[in-house]
Amino acid sequence: MNYNDLNWQKKMKLTTDYNNMMSEYVGEKEGFTEKELFGSLDIAKKAFQEVEAGRGKGMMGWTELPYNQDDIVDDIIKTAEDIKDKFDNFVVLGIGGSALGPIAVFQALCHLRHNELPKEVRKAPKLYVEDNVDPERMNALLDVLDLDKTMFNVVTKSGSTSETMSQYLIIMDILKKKFGDKAKDHMIATTSESKGNLIKIAKQEGLKTFYIPDGVGGRFSELCPVGLLPASVVGIDIKELLAGAKYMDGICKSSDIKENPALIGALLQYLSMKRGKNISVMMPYADSLKYIADWYCQLWGESLGKAVNKEGKEVFAGQTPVKALGVTDQHSQVQLYREGPFDKVITIIGVEKFRSDVTISDGCEDIPDVNFLCKHTMSELINTERKATEYALTTANRLNYTIMLPEVNAFTIGQLLYLFEMQTAYTGAMLGIDTFNQPGVEGGKNATYALFGRKGYESTKEEMNSARKKKDDYIC
Numbered sequence: 001m002n003y004n005d006l007n008w009q010k011k012m013k014l015t016t017d018y019n020n021m022m023s024e025y026v027g028e029k030e031g032f033t034e035k036e037l038f039g040s041l042d043i044a045k046k047a048f049q050e051v052e053a054g055r056g057k058g059m060m061g062w063t064e065l066p067y068n069q070d071d072i073v074d075d076i077i078k079t080a081e082d083i084k085d086k087f088d089n090f091v092v093l094g095i096g097g098s099a100l101g102p103i104a105v106f107q108a109l110c111h112l113r114h115n116e117l118p119k120e121v122r123k124a125p126k127l128y129v130e131d132n133v134d135p136e137r138m139n140a141l142l143d144v145l146d147l148d149k150t151m152f153n154v155v156t157k158s159g160s161t162s163e164t165m166s167q168y169l170i171i172m173d174i175l176k177k178k179f180g181d182k183a184k185d186h187m188i189a190t191t192s193e194s195k196g197n198l199i200k201i202a203k204q205e206g207l208k209t210f211y212i213p214d215g216v217g218g219r220f221s222e223l224c225p226v227g228l229l230p231a232s233v234v235g236i237d238i239k240e241l242l243a244g245a246k247y248m249d250g251i252c253k254s255s256d257i258k259e260n261p262a263l264i265g266a267l268l269q270y271l272s273m274k275r276g277k278n279i280s281v282m283m284p285y286a287d288s289l290k291y292i293a294d295w296y297c298q299l300w301g302e303s304l305g306k307a308v309n310k311e312g313k314e315v316f317a318g319q320t321p322v323k324a325l326g327v328t329d330q331h332s333q334v335q336l337y338r339e340g341p342f343d344k345v346i347t348i349i350g351v352e353k354f355r356s357d358v359t360i361s362d363g364c365e366d367i368p369d370v371n372f373l374c375k376h377t378m379s380e381l382i383n384t385e386r387k388a389t390e391y392a393l394t395t396a397n398r399l400n401y402t403i404m405l406p407e408v409n410a411f412t413i414g415q416l417l418y419l420f421e422m423q424t425a426y427t428g429a430m431l432g433i434d435t436f437n438q439p440g441v442e443g444g445k446n447a448t449y450a451l452f453g454r455k456g457y458e459s460t461k462e463e464m465n466s467a468r469k470k471k472d473d474y475i476c
Ligand code: PA5
Pocket: 095, 096, 097, 098, 155, 156, 157, 158, 159, 160, 161, 164, 217, 218, 219, 220, 302, 438, 441
C-alpha cells in the first residue's frame, strides 16, 4: 500500500505557499512583513500550546480519530461490503456536519459522474446525501429510488435535529409499509451512543448503529463513522484517508510556523482579521474539490463566528466564508475579488497532477487567436489560469495564498481536511473563543422546536409569540 511508504507520503505532502500574503509581493499596505510575523510568534505559540493541551479532551476528540478507530474501521468496511453486495443506492439523511463532509469526500474521490455510471463500472452503490427538508426534493428522491435496492443511513449526533428526524420518520414509515419487520434491514443509524433520541429509537427498532464520539462535533466529524461509512460504501479507501489525516497531524505537531501549515495559515488569517479582512474566500481549482469549499465554509463559519470570547466578553468574531470555484468564478466573482473592497483573504487550492487529462484538439489554423489553445491540455489550461488569477490578485494588492495537492487521492484529501480542522482550532484559540460550540445554530434549532410545539420549549414559543409583529407598511 502506497500510503505506508514514507517516500510516497513525502511526494504526496501538501504545500502551502503564502508568498502572496507578504508585503514584498502584495504591497506594503496590505501585505505582512517577516518582522510582523515573527513579532506575532507569541500569539501562534500560545494557540499552538492551547490546541496541544486540548488534544483528545472535551470537544477535541477529533484529534484522536486518525489513531483510535481500528476496530470501527473494520466494522465499517465489513458493513460497506455487505451494502455493496445488496444495494444499489445509499442515502444519507443528515444536515450540516453530517452531510457536508460526506458530500465533499464523495465529490473529491469518486468518479465525477459516479451516480450516472453503469453499475458494472461504478462497482458501488449510488450515493445521495439529503440535507434539506424541501418537500419537492424528498419526492424527487423517492421518484428515483428502488426501495428494494436502497439502504438509508440516518446521521445525527444530537439525535434530535428536526430536519433529520423528519426525514427519518418519513422514510421509516415508507419502509415499514413496504417491508414490515424487514424495514430495519434498510436503515442504519449513526449517532451519539450516550445521548439523544435516535439511539433510543435505533435500539427499539433493532437498527445497525455506528457511534459519533462524544468529543467530536458535527463539523469535525468527517473522519469518524459519519464520513467513513458513506466513503467506504462508494469504494473510497478510508484507511488511506485516515493515514493522510495522521500524516498531517504529525506535521502539525511542530510549533514552528515555517513547518506547520495550519499554524501559519491560522496566524495569517488571524492577523488579516485584525486588519478588517472579514471574508475568507475558498477557491479550489478542480471540480473534484468544489464541495471541500462548502465543507470549509461550515467549519470556518460555525467555529469562528462567535458573539463572545471564553471570558464572556462580546467580541463578535469570525470571518465570513465564501465558496468559489476556479476557473468558473473567474468569470463572475473574481472581478469583485480584484477590484472590490480590501476585505478578503483568498485561499486557492491547486492540483499538480489531475487524474485524467484531455488535449485540446487541433483546429482553426487560420485563426491564431483560437489556434494558440491547440495541443495544450485542459490540466495545463486550468493550472495556468490558477496562476494567472494569483498574479492578477497579487498585482492588485489582494491577499491570497495557495495550497497545492500533488494529486487528489484519499491520502491528500485526508491531509487537507485535517489541515483545515487544525487551522480552525488554532485560529479559534488566537481569537480566544470557544471554537467547538454553536449557540447560534442551536438558537435556530430551538426556535423550530418551539414553533412546532415540542415539549419543553413553551417559554421560547411564548417569547417568540410576543416578539414585535411585522408591519404591513414594510411589505410591498
Ligand atoms: O457542526 C455542528 O455541530 C452542526 O452543524 C451539526 O452538524 C448540525 O447542526 C447537525 O447536527 P446533528 O448531527 O446533531 O443532527
